[in-house]
Amino acid sequence: MSTISREEVARLAGLARIDLTEPELNRLAGELDVIVESVARVSEVATSDVPATSHPLPLTNVFREDVVEAALPVEDALAGAPSAEGGRFAVPQILEED
Amino acid sequence: MSTTDLVDYDEAVARFDPVIGIEVHVELGTASKMFDGAPTEFGAEPNTQVTPVSLGLPGSLPVLNRTAVESAIKIGLALNCEIAELCRFARKNYFYPDVPKNFQTSQYDEPIAHDGWIDIELEDGTVVRVEIERAHMEEDAGKNTHVGGATGRIHGAEYSLVDYNRAGIPLVEIVTRPITGVGDRAPEVARAYVQTLRDIFRGLGVSEARMERGNVRADVNVSLRPTPESPLGTRTETKNVNSFRSVERAVRYEISRQAAILDAGRTVTQETRHWHEDTGITTAGRVKSDAEDYRYFPEPDLVPVAPSRAWVEEIRATLPEAPVARRRRLQGEWGYADAEMRDVVNAGAIELIEATVAAGAVPAAARKWWMGELARTSNTEGVELADLPVTPEQIAQLQGLVDSGRINDKLARQVLAGVLAGEGSPEEVVASRGLEVVSDDGALLAAVDEALAAQPDIAAKVRAGNLGPVGAIIGAVMKATRGQADAGRVRELVLERINQG
Numbered sequence: 342m343s344t345i346s347r348e349e350v351a352r353l354a355g356l357a358r359i360d361l362t363e364p365e366l367n368r369l370a371g372e373l374d375v376i377v378e379s380v381a382r383v384s385e386v387a388t389s390d391v392p393a394t395s396h397p398l399p400l401t402n403v404f405r406e407d408v409v410e411a412a413l414p415v416e417d418a419l420a421g422a423p424s425a426e427g428g429r430f431a432v433p434q435i436l437e438e439d
Numbered sequence: 440m441s442t443t444d445l446v447d448y449d450e451a452v453a454r455f456d457p458v459i460g461i462e463v464h465v466e467l468g469t470a471s472k473m474f475d476g477a478p479t480e481f482g483a484e485p486n487t488q489v490t491p492v493s494l495g496l497p498g499s500l501p502v503l504n505r506t507a508v509e510s511a512i513k514i515g516l517a518l519n520c521e522i523a524e525l526c527r528f529a530r531k532n533y534f535y536p537d538v539p540k541n542f543q544t545s546q547y548d549e550p551i552a553h554d555g556w557i558d559i560e561l562e563d564g565t566v567v568r569v570e571i572e573r574a575h576m577e578e579d580a581g582k583n584t585h586v587g588g589a590t591g592r593i594h595g596a597e598y599s600l601v602d603y604n605r606a607g608i609p610l611v612e613i614v615t616r617p618i619t620g621v622g623d624r625a626p627e628v629a630r631a632y633v634q635t636l637r638d639i640f641r642g643l644g645v646s647e648a649r650m651e652r653g654n655v656r657a658d659v660n661v662s663l664r665p666t667p668e669s670p671l672g673t674r675t676e677t678k679n680v681n682s683f684r685s686v687e688r689a690v691r692y693e694i695s696r697q698a699a700i701l702d703a704g705r706t707v708t709q710e711t712r713h714w715h716e717d718t719g720i721t722t723a724g725r726v727k728s729d730a731e732d733y734r735y736f737p738e739p740d741l742v743p744v745a746p747s748r749a750w751v752e753e754i755r756a757t758l759p760e761a762p763v764a765r766r767r768r769l770q771g772e773w774g775y776a777d778a779e780m781r782d783v784v785n786a787g788a789i790e791l792i793e794a795t796v797a798a799g800a801v802p803a804a805a806r807k808w809w810m811g812e813l814a815r816t817s818n819t820e821g822v823e824l825a826d827l828p829v830t831p832e833q834i835a836q837l838q839g840l841v842d843s844g845r846i847n848d849k850l851a852r853q854v855l856a857g858v859l860a861g862e863g864s865p866e867e868v869v870a871s872r873g874l875e876v877v878s879d880d881g882a883l884l885a886a887v888d889e890a891l892a893a894q895p896d897i898a899a900k901v902r903a904g905n906l907g908p909v910g911a912i913i914g915a916v917m918k919a920t921r922g923q924a925d926a927g928r929v930r931e932l933v934l935e936r937i938n939q940g
Contacts, residue, residue, distance in 0.1 A: 356532075356533075356732055357532075357534070362526065400742045401745040402742075402745055404485055404503050404505065407469045407471050408471060409477075410476025410477070410491055411639035412470050412478055413491070415486050417483070418603075426600055428602075429486065430486070430536070430602075430603075431598055433599075434599060
């Protein structure tokens, strides 16, 4: 019994901009299913009196003061850029969204 | 491309009940970014205001800016919101080059402030209460520049250039509940609401709130329904409407456009739309994606924010009065008529006049300058009043020169022109342009004698007791002294001379 369909994997792949082949979609649907089922077992022990936990450490309000630090030199900032122009990162043309 | 069908606005609002909702993003004026110490200076060279955190480099970790949280709480309190006891950040996942981490750090289901309201005042004095659903913290994105292509817009662009200076600047997004029951005044309400928020941000000192710099950006949601009793219609969201006037125009346009669709028996598509400032129209953007497409989940790198009640109360104690109340108080103090005050408010001149009065000018004089000469200059130059190169202190100084009789009104306008042209303070312009009123009686008497001699017939009439034509003599003296004489003193001297004669 499968809870993750091939179509759902294809949709997620689209959102994540990952180009998957047909065999990969089929394989991942099965693998993700195993993961989801494993995680679902947690709810067997986590009863309604256990609040959902996003952060395991009992910490709140970790702040920094509003103080300016040195910025990266622009050449360092651009050092990892495959392509740059006029101090800006050059990226492939954007066709959708705005 | 087919032209869009529009229904005349008055007909549209006669047949349909508009409902609006507004999302306002305000960039906080913190010195450093939301999650790192990168500077936030406006207009810096590209990618000079970035750190590994702003660039989303591997291994970099965010730490929350305390002042940004404090500003968000201030905004929440000013909007009469409840402040969350505990709230978290979330990752909003999407792939677009202006978000280098491939997610925007935002708040999702736990905004720092929620369930508030704000009273706004329309131009005729009508007060409308707008309910606030939430105000949450998030970070701004970088800026794309599209290169190539005929129009400079995305389609046909060959590549894009990205500047991450703005990435990570703290934002607060304020979302209204649906605003109903305002009927044909919906566009006006939308404008007044954004204007009120701008005033609040400035009053709180949390942002410079300059529209033209994109410090305040509005997304306007519009839907129509047949009657106020009908369920809400399908809405569109017009993104990035960045001036007060555009907010009003965009709502009007969408009402007319949607009315035409509904009249034709078709349905409105739920989508985001782009606003075109130049043509005043909206065009379709992407079909609104479901929230789940963003795959929100709690940001593991930031621990929850739990503002103590003591901290919240401490912040509440520092809040300035609300804009509507402040306006009433200032109007009383300044003694302006309702219409005068409305003009001042609409021109965005409250702070300027307040500062001018604080610098020593009487309220009437402060209003005369800002709403007269300076408002005209601001119109002709297409510059906001506050951006004119003159300070309230200089206006007070200018009026001081008039009050002390050193210059008259006509000269004062020339002095102001000099100040606006960057020639220095009013004192400096008076000195450099030699604009002081001629008060040396000797020089004036010579001019008076000359004028009397040049117009003997008028001089004779005045001598005979007919004071009517004396203005012609005064005018000649003023002309001879290029306006630099005090007209009152000239009159005295003319009469003195005639009596002596």
